[in-house]
Amino acid sequence: MSDSTPTVAAAEIARLAGVTRATVSNWRRRHTDFPAPVAGGTESRPVFDLGEVQEWLHGHGVRSADSPVQRLRTILRAEVDPSEVPALMSVVSGRDVADGTTVQTAIHDAVAEAGIKATLDVLAERGLDAVPSTGVYPTDxxxxxxxxxxxxxxxxxxxxxxxxxxxxxxxxxxxxxxxxxxxxxxxxxxxxxxxxxxxxxxxxxxxxxxxxxxxxxxxxxxxxxxxxxxxxxxxxxxxxxxxxxxxxxxxxxxxxxxxxxxxxxxxxxxxxxxxxxxxxxxxxxxxxxxxxxxxxxxxxxxxxxxxxxxxxxxxxxxxxxxxxxxxxxxxxxxxxxxxxxxxxxxxxxxxxxxxxxxxxxxxxxxxxxxxxxxxxxxxxxxxxxxxxxxxxxxxxxxxxxxxxxxxxxxxxAVDPHSVAASAHAAIELLGGHLAELRTAAETVERWSPGGNLTLRTATVGDLERGGAVQLVPLTAEDQAVGSPQRPVLSGRDLLAGRGPSGLTGPGVHASTEVIREGDILVSRFRDDHGAAPGARVAEGADVGAVPGAGVIVFRADPTRLDPWFFAGFIGSPDNSAAMFGATTIRIDPTRLRIPILRLEDQKPYAEAFRQLHLLRVAAARTADAAQRAAELIGTGLTAGAIEPPR
The missing domain is CATH 3.40.50.150 (Vaccinia Virus protein VP39)
Incomplete structure (x- = not known):
């Protein structure tokens, strides 16, 4: 193991501070007192002294997301070769007495704060860095x-x-x-x-x-x-x-x-x-x-x-x-x-x-x-x-x-009576969803022509600095053994207009932050360069879930910004500039632009966006119900379990 001072790359600084890598790059350009790179990195991937970075963050009022677990992760990357990790596992279980080294002290601190399993998982991350994992998967x-x-x-x-x-x-x-x-x-x-x-x-x-x-x-x-x-x-x-x-x-x-x-x-x-x-x-x-x-x-x-x-x-x-x-x-x-x-x-x-x-x-x-x-x-x-x-x-x-x-x-082995009953139930369910879709459609029938009004906008980064909205930092950790499971909301769930589709557990990349009612949930992904609906305001099954991969969470100051107003304008054509990528389209949340309006003027827009969201959800449910009914009836017909009407 190396006795050198622990170093961190830009990605690790971003995790420590709970910001994006782009923010770290901006700090380096704008602040002359930002720590200089130290030996051990490259021009394309510089590394920095961990102590100097922590001191700089504290001096500039940046709340560090550092923790004993994160500190251990950083030290492992700086000082421990992956081949040395198995020997450190016995330190976690107490079978080896700490020898006072930086690594072993960090291990004991992580165990005290996060427990045995979380600490072993961090060690395993480092130990598996150089190991190809094709065909090997954890059991959820x-x-x-x-x-x-x-x-x-x-x-x-x-x-x-x-x-x-x-x-x-x-x-x-x-x-x-x-x-x-x-x-x-x-x-x-x-x-x-x-x-x-x-x-x-x-x-x-x-x-x-x-x-x-x-x-x-x-x-x-x-x-x-x-x-x-x-x-x-x-x-x-x-x-x-x-x-x-x-x-x-x-x-x-x-x-x-x-x-x-x-x-x-x-x-x-x-x-x-x-x-x-x-x-x-x-x-x-x-x-x-x-x-x-x-x-x-x-x-x-x-x-x-x-x-x-x-x-x-x-x-x-x-x-x-x-x-x-x-x-x-x-x-x-x-x-x-x-x-x-x-x-x-x-x-x-x-x-x-x-x-x-x-x-x-x-x-x-x-x-x-x-x-x-x-x-x-x-x-x-x-x-x-x-x-x-x-x-x-x-x-x-x-x-x-x-x-x-x-x-x-x-x-x-289908039972004709059961299939026929299921088919009738599926058609009845489809009818209910069609009625729901008609009701949702009626709420968006009447619109007035606009006057080509040009709205002044600000970036989300500007709104965040002004305190109107907060980009919630999301730190992912594996749950401890015996911890209660929570639903996990993914970015794909948001794009599909559905509720949380996963559960926390080993191998599931999910945040420790819990979604609150009124949070603005945004998918970091888009299916194409169009305004695909990937944003909504948390309610119902979303509340109490944890954000999974591809989810961005904002919290608005309700005295200054209506959540549905914010969520609706995220999908506007003006925000295509915040999207990047050739095949999988992602968004940079700080570059999103939102119109500047008084709260009372935001309300009509907010209600319209909420109704459009309900219309999309109703349409998706109706399409799914129609697909299920068609599959069930088709299976029954081909298997001889039901007969066509004569």
């Missing part, structure tokens, strides 16, 4: 909890020993302890992740046996020959170098040798090899594993052996990567009592509400768990829910394709 806490609940709901005895062969940050092992596991084992190819998991588990779960080892589980199994009661795992996806050639004759390939392009099915068989006969393995996988031609033989053998018990399709956004609807495979190592001739398919991919909100995730997770519990305990009738689950004979699944995609099986 709601999905990790669901996987553990599925394990607890199985008919097999409650597991006492659980292994995660790709444990990452340890999220799944923590959930295993929650459902009663007393022995936890993990392995990860990255030393920083193995050290991170071990430190977190030992501190958070002092009464549980923990053994976490470093290494590639497929190429260098750290637990050879050992068997556990259960497996919980979210293995890497689409690995090209997983060892197909070296492992061609491996004894783990009980269900056929995995082709080079089927690394996920190698992990599935690795998991099954590590559970006792009758033990359960629950694995999170990308959807392509269910249907790729190259994996057809292994899928068939898993079905024939009764090793695959359930395939559960999750909604896109449930876990990282957010754009993909992942699947949970529930597997059981066959034993002499394995006689079931059925497999359960659950299609939860479209089970969340029309606005994409995850606020009802808990009820969805309970529904998934209840149907699996009923199926695994032999109650096939309770496990069958039209449009949601299908209990299918194994021999009916074994065809030329062996396609295990749940939507395909659930659609094929």
């Amino acid at each position: 806490s709601p999905v990790a909890a669901l996987m553990a609940d599925l394990l607890a709901a199985a008919s097999s005895p409650k597991p006492q020993s659980v292994l995660d062969p790709a444990c990452g940050s340890g999220a799944l092992l923590i959930e295993a302890a929650r459902i009663g596991a007393s022995t936890l084992a993990g392995q990860d190819v990255l030393a920083v992740q193995a050290a991170r998991s071990a430190s977190l588990l030992r501190v958070e779960l002092p009464g549980v046996g923990v053994e976490v080892r470093t290494g590639d589980s497929l190429l260098s199994d750290a637990f050879p020959g050992e068997q556990f009661d259960a497996i919980l795992s979210n293995p890497p996806y689409a690995q090209r170098d997983w060892g197909a050639d070296q492992l061609a004759l491996d004894l783990r390939w009980e269900y056929s040798v995995p082709p080079r392009g089927e690394s996920e099915l190698a992990w599935v068989q690795h998991a099954l090899s590590h559970v006792h006969p009758g033990g359960t393995a629950i694995v999170l996988l990308p959807p392509a594993v269910a249907s790729r031609t190259s994996g057809r033989r292994i899928r068939m053998e898993l079905l024939r052996a009764n090793a695959l018990r359930a395939v559960i399709a999750l909604p896109p956004g449930a876990s990282t990567p957010k754009q993909v609807g992942l699947q949970i495979w529930v597997l059981r190592r066959p034993d002499s009592a394995a006689t079931s001739e059925f497999v359960l398919f659950t299609d939860a991919a479209r089970a969340l509400d029309a606005e994409g909100s995850q606020s009802d995730w808990q009820s969805l997770a309970e529904r998934v768990t209840d149907t699996w519990r009923a199926f695994d305990h032999g109650d096939m009738e309770a496990a069958t829910i039209a449009g949601f689950t299908a209990v299918v004979r194994v021999m009916d699944v074994i065809d030329d394709e062996i396609d295990l995609t749940p939507a395909r099986r659930v659609r094929a």
Whole structure:
């Protein structure tokens, strides 16, 4: 480790001060007393003495967003090589005594202020800086909890020993302890992740046996020959170098040798090899594993052996990567009592509400768990829910394709009476939204011709300096273990005109700031150079949520600026100058221009913009309801569940 004075780049100064990098550049140009760059940087990326920067910020009345966690992050970047991070993890858990160095002092300060998990996460950030992460994703806490609940709901005895062969940050092992596991084992190819998991588990779960080892589980199994009661795992996806050639004759390939392009099915068989006969393995996988031609033989053998018990399709956004609807495979190592001739398919991919909100995730997770519990305990009738689950004979699944995609099986098992009732309900819902749209349209029917009035404008930066509006600084941090989850509002949610679509948790980039009623919410992104609606005033489900990626939050002085007036003019053509980017269009909030009017003159504009927002929301809901009704009726017609009118 270096003994040099901690340094910071412009981006880190921006985080310290809670401003944009452009503001830092302006400070350097306008203030001759701004600290000069020091050795260690480049002309394009200069670095500055951290102490001098903090002193300058204090002297100029800039409220620093510095904290022990941010200070640790800065010191790590300045003094610690990524390869040195695993050795520092033991300092966090107290297994090493502080030696008085700047780094260790910063670690203990961060632990005292933010806790063990947040400190480990900051260390891991630095440790993973030089590591490619393609195909490796964290397991978001709601999905990790669901996987553990599925394990607890199985008919097999409650597991006492659980292994995660790709444990990452340890999220799944923590959930295993929650459902009663007393022995936890993990392995990860990255030393920083193995050290991170071990430190977190030992501190958070002092009464549980923990053994976490470093290494590639497929190429260098750290637990050879050992068997556990259960497996919980979210293995890497689409690995090209997983060892197909070296492992061609491996004894783990009980269900056929995995082709080079089927690394996920190698992990599935690795998991099954590590559970006792009758033990359960629950694995999170990308959807392509269910249907790729190259994996057809292994899928068939898993079905024939009764090793695959359930395939559960999750909604896109449930876990990282957010754009993909992942699947949970529930597997059981066959034993002499394995006689079931059925497999359960659950299609939860479209089970969340029309606005994409995850606020009802808990009820969805309970529904998934209840149907699996009923199926695994032999109650096939309770496990069958039209449009949601299908209990299918194994021999009916074994065809030329062996396609295990749940939507395909659930659609094929539709109940005519249920589909007809759902279609009528969808049409009724569409009618309600059409009425809402008509009402909203009536409010914007009458307009008076304008007189080409030219309004004097000011930039948001000017308004902020004058105290009329505040650009709320947003500092993102991972939540501590056990912290209550909050909804997360993203920039894409704003563009789509919907409510918060995410939840806080590990791997979710969200601010610690809570949205207040009356806050002005702006999407940092635009779909094109037009005035795409990406701004609104916080109300309803927005209040109490936290801003996620791509959200800018303003707070207006209500005695000087109407929030809806401000939100409406942000989308004006005059503000195209504040947008930049070639493919993904972003906005610079300080360059936005807002007309200067007295508060009473702002009110008519504010009401008009509010009505236009309601019109857009009503139109989006109506379009979504029409799409859902058309899909449902079309599915019913093609499946023979309903007949056309005659």
